[in-house]
Amino acid sequence: MTETAIGGRPSAISKKDAAASEQSAGAPENNGAPNEAQKSLRTDLLKSMLLQRRFEERCAEAYALGKIGGFCHLYIGQEAISSGTMSLLRPDDYVVTSYRDHGQALARGMSPRSVMAELFGRKDGCSGGKGGSMHLFDKNVNFLGGHGIVGGHVPLAAGVGWAIKYRGGDQVCVCFFGEAAVNIGAFHEALNMASLWKLPVVFVIENNRYGMGTEISRATANEDVVARAAAYRMPGESVDAQDVFAVRDAMGRAIQLARVQRQPTLLEMKTYRFMGHSMSDAASGTYRSREELEENMKRDPILLLHERINAEGDLTEGEFAKIDEEAKAIAQDAWDYADSNPEPPLEELYNHVYVDTTS
Amino acid sequence: MAVLTYRDALNQALREELQRDDRVFLMGEEVAQYNGAYKVSKGLLDEFGPMRVVDTPITELGFAGVGVGSAMVGLRPVIEFMTWNFALLALDQVVNAAAKMLYMSNGQFPMPMVFRGPNGSALQLSAQHSQAWESWVAHIPGLKVITPGTPADAKGLLKSAIRDDNPVVFLEGEMLYNTKGEVPDGEYTIPIGKAELKREGDACTIVTHGKMVLVAMQAADTLAKEGIAVDVVDLRTVRPMDVETIATSVRKTNRAVVLEEGWEICGVGAQTVDFIQRECFDDLDSPVLRVHQEDVPMPYAKNLERAAKPDAAKAIAAVKKVMYLA
Numbered sequence: 001m002t003e004t005a006i007g008g009r010p011s012a013i014s015k016k017d018a019a020a021s022e023q024s025a026g027a028p029e030n031n032g033a034p035n036e037a038q039k040s041l042r043t044d045l046l047k048s049m050l051l052q053r054r055f056e057e058r059c060a061e062a063y064a065l066g067k068i069g070g071f072c073h074l075y076i077g078q079e080a081i082s083s084g085t086m087s088l089l090r091p092d093d094y095v096v097t098s099y100r101d102h103g104q105a106l107a108r109g110m111s112p113r114s115v116m117a118e119l120f121g122r123k124d125g126c127s128g129g130k131g132g133s134m135h136l137f138d139k140n141v142n143f144l145g146g147h148g149i150v151g152g153h154v155p156l157a158a159g160v161g162w163a164i165k166y167r168g169g170d171q172v173c174v175c176f177f178g179e180a181a182v183n184i185g186a187f188h189e190a191l192n193m194a195s196l197w198k199l200p201v202v203f204v205i206e207n208n209r210y211g212m213g214t215e216i217s218r219a220t221a222n223e224d225v226v227a228r229a230a231a232y233r234m235p236g237e238s239v240d241a242q243d244v245f246a247v248r249d250a251m252g253r254a255i256q257l258a259r260v261q262r263q264p265t266l267l268e269m270k271t272y273r274f275m276g277h278s279m280s281d282a283a284s285g286t287y288r289s290r291e292e293l294e295e296n297m298k299r300d301p302i303l304l305l306h307e308r309i310n311a312e313g314d315l316t317e318g319e320f321a322k323i324d325e326e327a328k329a330i331a332q333d334a335w336d337y338a339d340s341n342p343e344p345p346l347e348e349l350y351n352h353v354y355v356d357t358t359s
Numbered sequence: 360m361a362v363l364t365y366r367d368a369l370n371q372a373l374r375e376e377l378q379r380d381d382r383v384f385l386m387g388e389e390v391a392q393y394n395g396a397y398k399v400s401k402g403l404l405d406e407f408g409p410m411r412v413v414d415t416p417i418t419e420l421g422f423a424g425v426g427v428g429s430a431m432v433g434l435r436p437v438i439e440f441m442t443w444n445f446a447l448l449a450l451d452q453v454v455n456a457a458a459k460m461l462y463m464s465n466g467q468f469p470m471p472m473v474f475r476g477p478n479g480s481a482l483q484l485s486a487q488h489s490q491a492w493e494s495w496v497a498h499i500p501g502l503k504v505i506t507p508g509t510p511a512d513a514k515g516l517l518k519s520a521i522r523d524d525n526p527v528v529f530l531e532g533e534m535l536y537n538t539k540g541e542v543p544d545g546e547y548t549i550p551i552g553k554a555e556l557k558r559e560g561d562a563c564t565i566v567t568h569g570k571m572v573l574v575a576m577q578a579a580d581t582l583a584k585e586g587i588a589v590d591v592v593d594l595r596t597v598r599p600m601d602v603e604t605i606a607t608s609v610r611k612t613n614r615a616v617v618l619e620e621g622w623e624i625c626g627v628g629a630q631t632v633d634f635i636q637r638e639c640f641d642d643l644d645s646p647v648l649r650v651h652q653e654d655v656p657m658p659y660a661k662n663l664e665r666a667a668k669p670d671a672a673k674a675i676a677a678v679k680k681v682m683y684l685a
Binding site: 137145160163193196 | 380382384410415416418420421422423424425426427428429430431432433434435451452455456460461462463464465466467468469471500501503519522523524525
């Protein structure tokens, strides 16, 4: 295991940003003294990230066995973004995301059973078996999908922000999408309106450098994607998103701006996916090299967090292993639940095409 | 009953629904300060303010998506497209988001919203500004599609559309805004999905909707002078289609002509004919004929445009043909 320095602030964050962080985020993540709240936070982040990882490893297995069908886009390697973000949101905030949505759904608190049952196409899946991997929804935790058209959901986030402003609320909406989505019109239209109307939205580019098999340099004239924030007069920040604390720093500032000032922000989360675009392509060999993949896997966000936890002395190896076993057990329980859950009854075919109500 | 223009009937419907439910807001290009490109929203900004009547940038996909997002969390947007020709840019939001959200989420996220605006050709606006979109949207499960042809229907159906908890596509006839008609006084709504027999006869049924209702009525007037009395069935709602009212009429007249503004291939009329052959096969005395726009993009020159459009003369010719009179 390569040792990676994780204690300091990541280099992608400028000194100016760092200063802003100290001002806005309240207590710094690490003020030197052991702190139970900080330790507990680190442990919770670890649990959240490990759950996503172990859950999705089982997804890959289930896909290979034909228990999961269709498209299945895994999030493995990017978990610091979901866990870091969700750790800062209130229950009444909103999340909208793309089709690579399992990690965010779990981190937001959706039931692993209901997510796995959805992936298996079963009756008690979070979307009743009608949505599948790309369309996870859960109104109870304000998880507004799971959307399958690249960039198409970005205006929806602006709409949620509009509704918050309309009602005079102080919630925020966080919207996730990949770096390839910044080239589609919907992205620009949404950012323009969000800034023009001061909507409380945080737009999060998860830059894993590949839009399916196309590397960013082959698709995007200016690879500095966060520069696009300037076009819409909103703050933009680029983050080393393999470091969950860097994610929390930047996200904390953006959420605060949205909540207090209704100022939208564009965040670029620099990350890497360790699997293929979906289950139908190999992790490496066609559009990226094995060496590149292995180099990036050295900065596995869970390893980095583990090292930090070790450095802080939060957990023994035995305690760490126990948390990992718990994550595996939850994934197994989700699998067992999904596997034994019945398929949706055929009467469901025509249910929910229309709702039979008026207001 | 008051005599109102189609425009004023729509304006009344919007005003009444904005008054009735503070979750309702109107959003689109030029709807507020400019009072609407076609003045449908005249006076609404002054009465309801800029959060309820909202000018947008020229960004159809974007503000359609804003509507969808706001509907997901309980608002009831009325999204105005300056014309449906521009709405084509927003179809991803109408089709992939609004129409499917309820189903994809297993009923968790209804879409109580209306997409509305002028549809169909006007005069000499040529190809990109002159097209009838109902067959495109009527294809999509999850949407309701309304095409009012009269001021009374415009008002009653728009109020129903705004109150409906499903996404409704509301297609206004661009050439109808100045037309006048009696509109019932006071609060009233018209149920979505109910056709209306606009004129009674026994010789033939003309099934139509939207702007073509006027054309059908003109044709019926002319035919009446020749002693041919026709039923005119105004669908009013294209999806869901009121098959029963169509079938009842065709079982009486034994002949049908289907008249629409759009193109022939996969048009609303094609679906109507399918329903008729299924429901009325043994009642028909002749093949059902269709009248529609010629299968060309709309030309600019007056004579070519006239030739491209369906009109009363074409409808009359079709009626006579199904009656074996021509």
